[in-house]
Amino acid sequence: MPLCGIAGVVAAHSIDADRETEKVARMVRALKHRGPDDDGLSAHGRAVLGHTRLSIIDLSDAGHQPLANEDGTVHVVYNGEIYNFPTLRRALIEAGHHFSSNTDTEVLVHGYEQWGLDGLLERIDGMFAFALWDERQETLHLVRDRLGLKPLFFASRCGRLVFASEPKALIAYDEKAPPMRPEALLASLHHVAVPAPATMYEQYEALEPGTVLTWSAGDGAARVRRYWTWRRDPVIDDPAVAETKLWETLCASVERHLIADVPIGIFLSGGLDSSLVAAACAEIGRRVTCITIAIDDEQHDESGFARMVCERFGLEHRVLPMAADAGRAFEDGLADMFDEPFASSAALSAACIAQSAAQEFIVMLAGDGGDELFGGYKWYRQWIERYGRDGQRRPVAGAARAWARRLTGRRDDPADPLAGYARLLGALEPRLVARLFDPAWIDRCGTAIDPAAIYRDRDDLGATGFDRLQALDLQQFLPNVCLRKVDRTSMHFGLEVRVPWLDRSVVDVAASTSEQVRNPDGRLKGLVKRVARTRLPAPLLEKRKQGFSTPIRRWFPKERMLDEMRRTRDAGDWWRGVFANDAVSAAGALKGRPLWRIYMTWQWVRRHRGLTNTE
Structure with a gap:
C-alpha cells in the first residue's frame, strides 16, 4: 500500500x-x-x-x-x-x-x-x-x-x-x-x-x-x-439495530485500516470520533499508541479527555505540548504545503502534530468524517432554525428583523437559504468584499461573488433537514477543506493518515440509516453518541465539540495581523489591482478566524505577487 x-x-x-x-x-x-x-x-x-x-x-x-x-x-x-x-x-x-x-x-x-x-x-x-x-x-x-x-x-x-x-x-x-x-x-x-x-x-x-x-x-x-454519487437509502429505522450495525462496521473498518508493515498510531483529539476509533482498536485487541496535542489554552485543550480514553482502554498516550511559538512556526509554511491560500486555522495544529508524529510513525489513524456522515456540525441546527427543515422559511423582515437582530445580536440572514448556509460556514458579506478588493478585480470574479453558487450546483432538492446539508458538506466542506488539510499537512512530512470513518462500509451505514435515527429530534450525532454512551467515559458525551482547534485570537492577536498587513502594504505596490486602498481598514473590523482568513489570503498574494496579472 x-x-x-x-x-x-x-x-x-x-x-x-x-x-x-x-x-x-x-x-x-x-x-x-x-x-x-x-x-x-x-x-x-x-x-x-x-x-x-x-x-x-x-x-x-x-x-x-x-x-x-x-x-x-x-x-x-x-x-x-x-x-x-x-x-x-x-x-x-x-x-x-x-x-x-x-x-x-x-x-x-x-x-x-x-x-x-x-x-x-x-x-x-x-x-x-x-x-x-x-x-x-x-x-x-x-x-x-x-x-x-x-x-x-x-x-x-x-x-x-x-x-x-x-x-x-x-x-x-x-x-x-x-x-x-x-x-x-x-x-x-x-x-x-x-x-x-x-x-x-x-x-x-x-x-x-x-x-x-x-x-x-x-x-x-x-x-x-x-462514477459515484452520494445517495441515501434509509432502510434502518431502529436505533438499537443502527447502534449495533455502526459499531460492528466501525470495528471492522478500523481492523482493515491497521494493516501495515510499519508502525501505526492514532491522532486522538479527545472528541467522540477519534475516541471511538481508539475504542475500536481496543475492541479488536490492538494496543496502539495515541498522540494528542496539549494546547496552552484551557478553552482549546482536550488532552484531559484524551487521557481518560487511554486510561480506560490501557493505551499508550503521548501528549505533545503546543504553544503559540509552535503554531506560528507554520505561518509561512502553509503556503508551500497547500500551493494555494488555505485559511483554516486548524491547519496549524494539524501540521504541528503531523510533524511530531512523523518522527516515530509512518501511518496514523484519524477521526475525520464522522460529522459529515452523522450530522455533527452546529450549523445544521442553526440553518434549520432560520430556514426550516425544507429551506422554505424566510427570515423576518422590516421592523421585526431589526427587533430580532437587537435581541439575538445576529447579522441579517440572507433571504436565499443557500446563501444563508454559506454565511454560516464563514462566507464574507458582500459589503466587506467590496471594501477589501479593487473594483476591477471584483469585476473579474464572475459568479464567485456569490458564495452560494457552489452549493446550487450540488444541492439535492429532494432532501430536507440534516440530509440536505450533510449532502452539501460531503461534496464541498469535507473534500475541499477537511480532507485537503489532512492530506497536505501529513504528506508534507511523509506521514500517511487513514480515516476509518470514511471507509465505504461506514459510509453505507450512514446512507442506509434514517435521519430520525442518526439525529433524533435534531440532536447532533445522536446515533454516534448512542454508540459512545456505553463505550467511552461519560464526560466525553457532555463536552462541547472541539477537534484539533487552534486559539487563533491569542496566538495571532488582531493588532499583530493588522500591523503585518500595514507593514507589507507600505513596502511596495504589489497589492494594487487586487486589494482596495482601504483593505487593511476593512479587515480591522474583524477578529479571530474571519480576520485570519483575510490575513492568510493577503500574505499568499504578497508571496505570489507575480501571478496577479493586473495590468
Missing part, C-alpha cells in the same frame, strides 16, 4: 521522450516529500509516468512504480490504499493472473484487465488517486476516490494532458506558475479553500471526488464523468 506522489504527461502528437522524461522527473522531485522511500519513471509511447513512494506494505523493491501487467500493456502510478485488496487479489489469481508483489497496486492493473475500469471501481474499497495508461488503446484514465481523500490535479491543453498529486508538480513541469484566477482567490476566502474543480491557477484543475477523467490519443481530449 503506497501513499505517494504521482505525476505524468500524455500527448496526442509525438513527443520527445528524453525531454518529457526530464520534465516529469522535475515533477517527481517536487513531490518527494510525499514519498521519500523510492521513485520511478517510465516512458511508454505517448506517455511518461512518474512516481515517488512512501512504503507501507511490501517494503521490497517489488512495490516499485510505475507498475505494469504481465505483458507490459497496462501501466499504473498510484497513491492510496485499497483496503480489500487481499480479497480482490485472491479472485484475480483464481482467474489466472500472476502477481509479482504483495502490494495492492497490482490489483489495479490486473483488475482493469479482468473487469474493465467500471468493474474495477465497483469493487475497490479505499482511498486512492491513480493514473492508468492502456497502451493498446492509447488511453489514460485518471481516477479519484469517492469522497476525495487523495488529491489529483491536471492541465489539459493542445492535445496534451499533464497530471500530478499537487499543483507544485504541475508548476515544475511548466517551469513557472500560470496567472492566478481572481474568482478562485475570492472563493478561497468564502470557503476557506478553493473549491474543486477550480484551482488558484489558470489552466490547472482539480479532479473532483468520485470522478474519472479519460484522455484518448485519438483526439487528445479529456472527458470527465462521475
Whole structure:
C-alpha cells in the first residue's frame, strides 16, 4: 500500500521522450516529500509516468512504480490504499493472473484487465488517486476516490494532458506558475479553500471526488464523468439495530485500516470520533499508541479527555505540548504545503502534530468524517432554525428583523437559504468584499461573488433537514477543506493518515440509516453518541465539540495581523489591482478566524505577487 506522489504527461502528437522524461522527473522531485522511500519513471509511447513512494506494505523493491501487467500493456502510478485488496487479489489469481508483489497496486492493473475500469471501481474499497495508461488503446484514465481523500490535479491543453498529486508538480513541469484566477482567490476566502474543480491557477484543475477523467490519443481530449454519487437509502429505522450495525462496521473498518508493515498510531483529539476509533482498536485487541496535542489554552485543550480514553482502554498516550511559538512556526509554511491560500486555522495544529508524529510513525489513524456522515456540525441546527427543515422559511423582515437582530445580536440572514448556509460556514458579506478588493478585480470574479453558487450546483432538492446539508458538506466542506488539510499537512512530512470513518462500509451505514435515527429530534450525532454512551467515559458525551482547534485570537492577536498587513502594504505596490486602498481598514473590523482568513489570503498574494496579472 503506497501513499505517494504521482505525476505524468500524455500527448496526442509525438513527443520527445528524453525531454518529457526530464520534465516529469522535475515533477517527481517536487513531490518527494510525499514519498521519500523510492521513485520511478517510465516512458511508454505517448506517455511518461512518474512516481515517488512512501512504503507501507511490501517494503521490497517489488512495490516499485510505475507498475505494469504481465505483458507490459497496462501501466499504473498510484497513491492510496485499497483496503480489500487481499480479497480482490485472491479472485484475480483464481482467474489466472500472476502477481509479482504483495502490494495492492497490482490489483489495479490486473483488475482493469479482468473487469474493465467500471468493474474495477465497483469493487475497490479505499482511498486512492491513480493514473492508468492502456497502451493498446492509447488511453489514460485518471481516477479519484469517492469522497476525495487523495488529491489529483491536471492541465489539459493542445492535445496534451499533464497530471500530478499537487499543483507544485504541475508548476515544475511548466517551469513557472500560470496567472492566478481572481474568482478562485475570492472563493478561497468564502470557503476557506478553493473549491474543486477550480484551482488558484489558470489552466490547472482539480479532479473532483468520485470522478474519472479519460484522455484518448485519438483526439487528445479529456472527458470527465462521475462514477459515484452520494445517495441515501434509509432502510434502518431502529436505533438499537443502527447502534449495533455502526459499531460492528466501525470495528471492522478500523481492523482493515491497521494493516501495515510499519508502525501505526492514532491522532486522538479527545472528541467522540477519534475516541471511538481508539475504542475500536481496543475492541479488536490492538494496543496502539495515541498522540494528542496539549494546547496552552484551557478553552482549546482536550488532552484531559484524551487521557481518560487511554486510561480506560490501557493505551499508550503521548501528549505533545503546543504553544503559540509552535503554531506560528507554520505561518509561512502553509503556503508551500497547500500551493494555494488555505485559511483554516486548524491547519496549524494539524501540521504541528503531523510533524511530531512523523518522527516515530509512518501511518496514523484519524477521526475525520464522522460529522459529515452523522450530522455533527452546529450549523445544521442553526440553518434549520432560520430556514426550516425544507429551506422554505424566510427570515423576518422590516421592523421585526431589526427587533430580532437587537435581541439575538445576529447579522441579517440572507433571504436565499443557500446563501444563508454559506454565511454560516464563514462566507464574507458582500459589503466587506467590496471594501477589501479593487473594483476591477471584483469585476473579474464572475459568479464567485456569490458564495452560494457552489452549493446550487450540488444541492439535492429532494432532501430536507440534516440530509440536505450533510449532502452539501460531503461534496464541498469535507473534500475541499477537511480532507485537503489532512492530506497536505501529513504528506508534507511523509506521514500517511487513514480515516476509518470514511471507509465505504461506514459510509453505507450512514446512507442506509434514517435521519430520525442518526439525529433524533435534531440532536447532533445522536446515533454516534448512542454508540459512545456505553463505550467511552461519560464526560466525553457532555463536552462541547472541539477537534484539533487552534486559539487563533491569542496566538495571532488582531493588532499583530493588522500591523503585518500595514507593514507589507507600505513596502511596495504589489497589492494594487487586487486589494482596495482601504483593505487593511476593512479587515480591522474583524477578529479571530474571519480576520485570519483575510490575513492568510493577503500574505499568499504578497508571496505570489507575480501571478496577479493586473495590468
